[in-house]
């Protein structure tokens with residue numbers, strides 16, 4: 001029997017990391033010691049008090065049944081309280097907060113609620129692939145907005161052709177940004193909100209890295225901008241903040257109409273987040289600042305070590321103010337892929353080629369800070385020797 005894939009799957013862009021994945025597998029097979037600086041997944045375990053809360057929550061029979069679609073009232077209340085405390089933004093837990101099975105789930109599904117075939121969705125490039133893939137699955141048309149150094153890694157919203165704008169339904173933004181590490185200014189967010197209002201566009205802001213910041217420079221929420229709730233929703237995740245990538249819980253907050261639309265899709269596709277995870281997440285959202293600042297301290301030490309090391313080697317690298325990545329230019333004479341392969345084969349260091357996040361990422365590679373200081377130090381040494 002032959003089962004042909006649906007067009008939407010057949011038409012997926014080629015998986016750019018496939019070649020590097022197989023080279024990594026080969027190197028491992030040859031017994032090479034690989035230092036993996038490619039993973040966007042924290043290496044540190046979930047804090048103990050959250051695991052303990054889960055242990056208790058999982059014992060309760062009432063948590064073994066179907067959860068509510070939109071999230072438990074107590075979870076949505078905790079999200080609203082966290083927003084008030086962290087950003088000074090007030091949210092109605094009933095209408096302006098929705099639980100997600102990880103923020104990826106909501107980002108991937110929102111196009112189904114609002115995008116008709118041939119509608120345009122503006123997606124940053126380089127960027128998290130789910131923005132444009134979700135658009136394609138809904139039959140929409142992604143239009144890429146280059147994030148380049150000349151524009152401080154902000155999209156040039158004024159240069160989008162009128163013909164595109166007239167068909168645009170949605171805009172994705174992501175700050176602190178993966179992969180460029182850029183942090184948004186209030187001025188840029190204001191501009192984006194004005195732009196979305198003027199053109200009647202839904203603004204989806206992905207704030208997955210809002211709590212992974214350095215030097216006490218706390219990133220702002222787009223909902224702090226006056227009028228943002230008229231056009232914007234913000235996606236959040238417990239994944240990066242609390243080392244909970246495996247737990248699958250996130251949330252979206254902001255514009256009531258947009259949240260209701262996404263909720264309609266979810267009601268018909270999934271059945272919400274396991275209640276025990278929601279209960280543990282309520283505890284997570286109340287985590288003491290001292291625990292979080294110690295996590296940030298760990299990333300900051302790693303950032304300082306890797307940044308200094310790469311600079312000394314002579315790489316042109318942007319000093320990140322947030323996220324757990326470094327965005328570096330590849331040396332002259334290399335493409336992103338060539339330099340990634342060079343580092344893998346000559347130094348045993350695995351990174352991510354920038355063009356894998358979109359064509360404007362060509363000429364860059366991404367390093368992740370998700371490994372120990374000792375391994376980072378060794379990676380720097382090996383890279384130095386390989387050049």
Ligand SMILES: *Cc1c(COP(=O)(O)O)cnc(C)c1O
Pocket residue numbers: 040101102103104105128174178206208236237238239240245248249250
């Ligand atoms: C990790 C990540 C997410 C989402 O993670 P979830 O685990 O699905 O909540 C969203 N956006 C970006 C840019 C990310 O890097």
